Amino acid sequence: MSLRRLGNVRGAAGPPSPPGRRARPPAPGAGRLSGAAREELRRRLLGLIEGHRVVIFSKTYCPHSTRVKELFSSLGVDCNILELDQVDEGASVQEALSEITSQRTVPSVFVNRVHVGGCDHTFQAHQSGLLQQLLQQDPAYDYDLIVIGGGSGGLSCAQEAAVLGRKVMVLDFVVPSPRGTAWGLGGTCVNVGCIPKKLMHQAALLGQALTDSRKFGWEYSQQVRHSWATMTEAIQSHIGSLSWSHRLALREKAVTYVNSYGEFVEHHKVKVQQLERGLPGRLKVVAKSTEGTETIEGIYNTVLLAIGRDSCTKKLGLEKIGVNVSEKTGKIPVNDEEQTSVPYVYAVGDVLEGKPQLTPVAVQAGKLLARRLFGGRSEKCDYVNVPTVVFTPLEYGCCGYSEEKAGEVYQAENLNVYHTLFWPLEWTVAGRDNNTCYAKIICNKLDNDRVIGFHVLGPNAGEITQGFAAAMKCGLTKQLLDDTIGIHPTCGEVFTTLEITKASGLDITQKGC
Template sequence: MPPPGQVRMPDKDALKLRVRGLIDAHRIMIFSKSYCPFCRKVKDLFQSLGVEYSALELDKIDDGSSIQEVLLELTGQRTVPNVFVNGTHVGGCDQTFQAYHSGLLQKLLGDGKGEETEAYDYDLIVIGGGSGGLACSKEAATLGKKVLVLDYVVPTPLGTTWGLGGTCVNVGCIPKKLMHQTALLGQALQDSRKFGWEYDQQVKHNWETMVEAIQNYIGSLNWGYRVALREKSVTYLNAYGEFIGPHKIKAINRKGQETFYTAQTFVLATGERPRYLGIPGDKENCITSDDLFSLPYCPGKTLVVGASYVALECAGFLAGLGLDVTVMVRSILLRGFDQEMAERVGAHMETHGVKFIRKFVPVEVTKLEEGMPGKLKVIAKSTEGSQRIEGEYNTVLIAIGRDACTGNLGLEKIGVNVNEKNGKIPANDEEQTSVPYVYAIGDILEGKLELTPVAIQAGKLLARRLYGGSSIKCDYVNVPTTVFTPLEYGCCGLPEERAIEQLGQENIEVYHNLFWPLEWTIPNRDNNTCYAKIICNKLDNNRVIGFHVLGPNAGEITQGFGAAIKCGITKELLDDTIGIHPTCAEVFTTMEITKASGRDISQSGC
């Protein structure tokens, strides 16, 4: 019995008093569970802000579930984390981060009367002015945020540099496709005689004219990006960004002058740069794709080192311009892509004059003669023995892969985790790094596709989640892409090897066919070279899980089928689709032959 004159308080009322006491007694009170990843995420946020908090781990106390019931009555929320700041109920993980990105959390962290703990220079600073960074910054500005973009191109060993827009615009997709088109026009000239075009003039290609035209176009794009940023009131600085502490960076311009800026949120979009071989003479005597597209002279006889899509694309269009081209391959072509398709790409290139040296790697590149181009000697060794070979070339183009540009950003000073092997940054499915106010998009993200449209999509969606109340995340599955080799290779979904690995040979069906574009019949070239195949999941209504096409305009074909695969297209739906005749893409509506049948897929007409 309670002492005379006192009434025993019900347990629930006692718990309410206890909960309210905890909320009133602590600047930040988090009702949490020790194993909850969302609770951990919220704690990391306050820790990154340098703000002390108190957490009650409900799974560690006997009356934890009862306290959750009290919280439900007080706030309408039973789940954890349940966050209170200066007595104000903020909510769970998502609500806390929304309050942080809107600035409400900072106001609550003041004296509770609307004063912020710190006034940042910018709401958002984006480090990197490539496709992803520009997309994110413009979207954030459209949503009313104050944004700064830092972009600085470290010159190549040969001194090549470029303007705003990143790899794709300056030394990637755009000039690559235009040089690919140059080579296709050369092939079209040859074909045209068979269609009745008569001309006596000697046809030859002028490298300088092509480069000047392409660089003029790229220059217009650089200017357009600057104008677009200005129109959206985004501040742009041609400077290198480096973290010097939480929420603070140092910007260094070309003259070495330093300025300092703070921001509530940061997005890293620094992209990648080509990797060098690490052998004598590579940086002094070789070029990469960073140099090729603005090279002021024709490269002449060229050795391309590598078998990446960059290597094969460059080798392809250089050969298409009439140059003597050799590709030196360490192991396989187009690692990560369907290997049957990769070998067909290589075979077509070989048929059209590109030479391949398989299973060799360079060990030294020395200069024999100066010039534009000069002359180089390459010594290479076998990957399977002690054999060595030598060769002389005018130009050596290294295309063995790319490394993430994260090494000099000062990320270690603020605790952003980085994969030491490749410089890539691990992040969650919202592109958030190990530091809650720092995000990463584009090629530097670990385990994600290195494609321009992916970076653009991720950048836009990130800005909308941060500032527009959206919850939509970037979908990195079934992204279509195309390799612009002389015979283009488009794909979406799984390579055949990966499909077998994931589902087992017995659970997939592969339909395939060779086809002959009508445009190629009159010139009578490359019959039974173009190839199409789809990979179907027998366990899921023969849904198409892999799409592959080798032929002209493969990019245009793949884009449409990419949308269909996103919608879950099946083999039956493909069969029910009426094709457009005469096109290359119609082959996918008439496929009947499976690989398992072993039937002949050779074609004799259109």
């Protein structure tokens, strides 16, 4: 096939514009394109978009396409136009475009490699001034997007931007520990967070299951021991495979990955530097007791403060370009579109001030940011209805508001709080406490008793919370919960039978099975 009728247009007046350069055809073939031919077509389309200031995919008979072409003509802007009804295999071109942009119709407009969208979106961008901003952008930058930090949010944003045809670089470097331990791609979650945490949590649950199993009739005489070395080796092996898969995904999407530290040196300029890996210097530590007057002094190579995570923002050169950073936390304040105090710098993930430090939140925020920047979309990340779980021996899951926060937002008198203790069936024979597990929902009286907070303390709380989180996104109410048939006997069914409110003061302890 060949792509024809790619021409330049400037104003409506004057002689016809000369024909543009034709794209090279892939291997000949009839009907639906093969995988290789489709990928070649996609590559050529991205090259076409990359190489021109304005590209309009159009059809000669489409009135919406005509309106858009007349708009750019009135602005005196040179455009490269591909009329899909006058090219061989135009349907395949349109299908490839839909994979790139998620838009199946024409016109499909790109300005300085940013997908503006169709007719309505283009005119909206014109009226808001966004179109003029895009037309004025300097196309001479080496990359459309540079991501500093290869965590979940950064990788998500980078890959989505690459899918949308952007030229992307990812910089990621974590200083090795004094013992030489280094991280791979994936950030906290993959290397020292969600993944190893959940796997070690599973190891602990298996130990508890061994204890409970005797009550269920299992007999074993051999002494059971746990090998920490075996567990950690298996977990580290899995983490290594995940880091490798992240590198492979970046390579497949043509994202440039550099295992180096990134630092701003001036506006729109980032330098890359392979930090020293040597042992740290010696530190004098003075510790004073909070009770009494005891003071301890010592000289150490390493000091661990096990009080949470720290934001690595101090050496990024953010002060050189004017990005506001919290002096207290080192985190970055952003608006509801993850934009910092410097308009072209955005932040997602754990580095955000006042936002949940959760991998799925970072992934969602990064993906939506890329779509807004390069895909003509407008969806923003929901930071309120976020399901999460604490993988302690007894899991705790929640979604939406805490009772305290809900009271601040909606006023306590406008809330109904339903709660109960419950006893999982699996715990009965094992003889475990019948008043340890807890369920609670917070409902907004002024909005049809809509569930705005969900909390559960019990086995498999994460699996339970995930399903109810989807229901909350759909507008779950107390009545809908009451109308739902529970699965018996499960822990999740307790939410379909809640009757006691906190305001009633009634007893919620379990007296029997």
